[in-house]
Amino acid sequence: MTDRRKIVIATGNAGKLREYRELLAETGLELVAFDSEVEEVGETYAENARLKAEAALAASGLPSIGDDSGVEVDALNGFPGITSARLGPTQKERTALLLERLRGHPRPWGARFTCTVGLAARGRSTQFFEGECRGELVPEWRGEAGFGYDPIFLVPGTGKTFGEMAPEEKRLYSHRANAVRALLASGALERLSD
Secondary structure, eight states: OOSOOEEEEEOOOHHHHHHHHHHTGGGOOEEEEEOOOOOOOOSSHHHHHHHHHHHHHHHHSSOEEEEEEEEEEGGGTTOBGGGGGGSSSSHHHHHHHHHHHHTTSOSOEEEEEEEEEEEEOTTSOOEEEEEEEEEEEOSSOOOSSSSTTGGGEEETTTTEEGGGSOHHHHTTTOHHHHHHHHHHHHTHHHHTTO
């Protein structure tokens, strides 16, 4: 793909958009940001990814990617999961609230980041691709890179949180990178021109 075709990334999150630009850099696609401001009312990551991707497709007429992701903590039975981005008004507050809930639970705090990517295109059913990264949460903010819960998510075998990793290192492990790799491996982007 070298014709600079356009694809919309349905997000208003600058960190997420930057990740998509890096993850899709070699596709030849021109990425267009679209903040759909869709209310995440789905009961699954896939439902929220669909809402975002299909809203962006309807508004732009271009193939669109939407995603939803969250951190699921074993000791909290998967909480906060789909509500990860809605625990509080700011990420610092969301992180503090999550760590407060974990107080009293023995460590390690096993967790996984999960991401579902939805690809919507005219005349096609929306397709979904999933990725995850298992790790553990740490009780202190480590690093300033990344976004969301990255600074408290310790990646096994690295001794680092996502907040301490350069973007190219994070791409080796991250849930979003794994979902995008599944999307790329499927050939779905190449079939958009069929």
